[in-house]
Amino acid sequence: MSTDNEAYRSIGLPPGIIRLSRNENPIGPSPSVIEAVKARCARINRYEDPDQIALFRKLAELHGVPHDEKLALPGAGSDGAWIRVGDGSEHLMHAMARAFLSPGDELIEPHPSFGLMSRYAEESGARAVRTPLTADYVYDLEAMAAAVNERTRMVVITNPNNPTGTIVTHDALSSFVAGLPERVMVLVDEAYADLAEDLACADGAGLAREFEYVLVVRTFSKGYGLAGFRFGYGVAQPRTMKRVRAFHGGSPSAMVLTAAIAALDDPDHVLRTRNAASASKAIYYEACEELGLEYVRSEAAFVLIAVGDAAAVTASLAERGILVINAEASWGLKGMIRVSYGNEQESRIFVEALREILS
Ligand SMILES: Cc1ncc(COP(=O)(O)O)c(C=O)c1O
Structure with missing residues (x-):
């Protein structure tokens, strides 16, 4: 994101920089x-x-x-495949936009949310309709349903949401999806699902098993700590996936496939990651409560914190080598910064710096 690129340049990237701006996995991949x-x-x-x-x-x-x-064999027609792998979930999302969106179509995506599909929609000549979140920073499914019209071709559910970390429950999403016309594709982006502790969080693949117009994207960049390998995959019914395949070329390298297989063989690593995220977020919450700062409880890899002057605090943190996102500049979230979870030391350094800056 440009904010952290600018911060990188301005501080000349000293070693030991604490990057809490990219939602990376601070404990790294599984040793296996x-x-x-x-x-x-x-x-x-x-x-x-x-x-x-x-x-x-x-x-x-x-x-x-x-x-x-x-x-699943390379070169096979894969007309009956439910899973499609790709280099990062972003690449699959790009193919999904091209597969389903044409000029004149509309895509509905709440704001603040990841926003990538809105960008891809516009590149495809479609219009992105951004609906608001509720006052609690949760997806307003009623507002999304109300925005559906005859031009609507896709809705995007980022679950847990980026940048708020809030979730859509399975029951809520299930009735929302059931109420949509079948021509409206539902893209469920579960980049942070591996980190969600709330068992009520929707299971996108469960919905894809039930509805042909549901597409799920997942990534190994977060829970598995393999961001640099660029491995993501989609889950959808074969007829839906066949259409995506027509717009999605290439396949991950053997090295990446090896890494992904080994990662799946160590599911405890995802658990370790989730625990690390929870521990870091608990450090952030405690500091916020002590400092009297509002924050949004998160099921994802980051926390939104209301710090007052978001630009000044982001800049002061960057001067100390701590990179966070100014959420006011990025999403219009007044006075807020978005801070990724860190390892214990990083988390403590961040809260100490915040305390110092705000004192
Ligand atoms: C909500 C969301 N979806 C998708 C992605 C992209 O993930 P990948 O690394 O698989 O391209 C990100 C990356 O930060 C994200 O925040």
Whole structure:
């Protein structure tokens, strides 16, 4: 994001910088991923990962969708596949915009939210309609339903939401989806779902199993700590996925597939990540309460904090080598900054800096 690029330049990126602006995983990948990738290097003269079929099987099992070994083979028609892998969920989302949005169409996405699909919609010549959140920073599904008209072709649900960290529950999303006309695709972006502790959080794949017009995107960038590998995937019914495939080329490298398989074989790492995120957020909440600052309780990788002069606080933190997002500049969230979770030391350094700046 430009804010942190500017901060990087202005402070000359000293070593030891604390980057709490990109929602990365501060504990890193599972050690077994690093081992698997190192071992794979020795065989990198070969195109494919011999175990890549296992990847599709594991993902299908994770989400309870059908899996056919033959369809997952590279070069297979994959007309019956429920899972599609790609280099980062962003790339899949781009293909989904091109597959379903044409000039004259409308896409509905709340604001503040990730906003990437709104940008892609506009690139496809469609119009992005941004609906407000509730006063509690939660998706207002009623406002979204009210915005649907005959031009609406897609709605976007980022769950948990970025930048608020709030969730849409399964019951609420399920009745919202059931009430939509079948021509309206529902894209559920679950980039932060691995970090959500609230069991009421909607299960997008469960809805994709039920509704042909639901598409889910997931990423290994957050919970699995593999952002640099750029691995994401989509889950949808085969007819829906076939359409995405027509607009989505390429496949992740063997190295990336190896990393993803090893990551899936260590599900405890996601648990460790979720625990690290909770511990960091608890440090932030405690400091906010002590300092009398309002904040939004988050099921994701970051917390919104009302600091007053968001630009000045973001700049003062950057001077101390701590990068956060000025949420007022990025999303119009008055007086707020968005702070990614850090490891324990980073989290404590951040709250101490905040205390000092605001004193
Ligand atoms: C809500 C949301 N969706 C998708 C992405 C993109 O993830 P990926 O790294 O898989 O492209 C991000 C990245 O920050 C995100 O915040």
